[in-house]
Amino acid sequence: MALAGNSLISLEELTKEDILYLLAQAAKFEEEPNRRVLEGKVVATLFFEPSTRTRLSFETAANRLGARVIGFSDAATTSSSKGESLKDTIMMVSNYADVIVMRHYLEGAARYASEVSPVPIINAGDGANQHPSQTMLDLYSMQKTQGTLDGLNITLVGDLKYGRTVHSMLTAMRHFKSKFRFIAPRELEMPCEYKEYCRKYGIEFSESRDFDRNVINSSDIIYMTRVQRERFTDLMEYERVKDTYILRNDMLAEAKPNLKIMHPLPRVNEIALDVDDNPAAYYFKQAKNGLFVREALICNSLNIQI
Ligand code: CP
Numbered sequence: 001m002a003l004a005g006n007s008l009i010s011l012e013e014l015t016k017e018d019i020l021y022l023l024a025q026a027a028k029f030e031e032e033p034n035r036r037v038l039e040g041k042v043v044a045t046l047f048f049e050p051s052t053r054t055r056l057s058f059e060t061a062a063n064r065l066g067a068r069v070i071g072f073s074d075a076a077t078t079s080s081s082k083g084e085s086l087k088d089t090i091m092m093v094s095n096y097a098d099v100i101v102m103r104h105y106l107e108g109a110a111r112y113a114s115e116v117s118p119v120p121i122i123n124a125g126d127g128a129n130q131h132p133s134q135t136m137l138d139l140y141s142m143q144k145t146q147g148t149l150d151g152l153n154i155t156l157v158g159d160l161k162y163g164r165t166v167h168s169m170l171t172a173m174r175h176f177k178s179k180f181r182f183i184a185p186r187e188l189e190m191p192c193e194y195k196e197y198c199r200k201y202g203i204e205f206s207e208s209r210d211f212d213r214n215v216i217n218s219s220d221i222i223y224m225t226r227v228q229r230e231r232f233t234d235l236m237e238y239e240r241v242k243d244t245y246i247l248r249n250d251m252l253a254e255a256k257p258n259l260k261i262m263h264p265l266p267r268v269n270e271i272a273l274d275v276d277d278n279p280a281a282y283y284f285k286q287a288k289n290g291l292f293v294r295e296a297l298i299c300n301s302l303n304i305q306i
Helices: 018-031 053-064 086-096 109-114 134-144 164-173 192-201 213-217 235-241 285-303
Strands: 040-048 067-072 099-104 119-125 152-157 180-184 207-210 221-224 260-262
Touching: 018 040, 018 086, 018 134, 040 053, 040 086, 040 152, 040 285, 053 067, 053 099, 053 285, 067 235, 086 109, 099 109, 099 285, 109 134, 119 134, 119 285, 134 192, 134 285, 152 164, 152 260, 164 192, 213 221, 260 285
Parallel strands: 040 067, 040 099, 099 119, 152 180, 152 221, 180 207, 221 260
Antiparallel strands: none
16 A cells, blocks of 8 residues: 555545554554664655654654654755745755655645655645644554544544644544544634535534533543644734633543543643643653654655565
């Protein structure tokens, strides 16, 4: 199995079988993360937007697989700051690397890069659009902790408007029979196009502004998200909504025993520090799973089987 054109831009392009195959590959990498299957390969990481987890886990994945890594974490240090176009940047880097992992602030930038690039592109997040590698690690985390991706009550909380991780998640979950609750302030509701998407693919969902005990106690997964200051043009609006939902440990007293609290991270205020020691807190382990999933994604982009 290989991803369409070997690039990974959106999970829209993956079948259920593709997704399950990649999750199974990730499980093999979790058993043995150090496999020198990419000796002689070069992986480029081009980050036009800040990142901690995504860039470092992709780079760690490449290193553990024996590849070399080139790239940048600050576009201001590159010739794009002199006006070089994205196309020219991609053409140059594809002269040097076998696969390009790219994060960009513009929606659609990864798709465009894949159309001009001679080497595979892995979308590491494009604006408020999609973050497919994050979703793959989210699915891996849910499957690992719940034993299934079907029949779950998944509560998405916070910035559902700009949150590319929740958008990507819905795209992938069209293949599974879980129920969603969207909890967001009016200003940050799930966009209509994603609600339409859910209706089209029969994804059950409900919407609410209340993040109360009934919601918490009936959830298998609570997926908290950060209100993203960098996406707001009006900072007054950001200030108004940024602390709408804060999950505290005392709110979890009657949660289901299988509940896992997830967050793509970074968090700001939306999960209080006292939740970190609760057995339901899974966000740091979730980020660790990103390494295994990204090993699987890089290998797949290069048609390397393990
Ligand atoms: N989850 C995520 O994308 O984190 P980073 O922004 O640190 O990469």
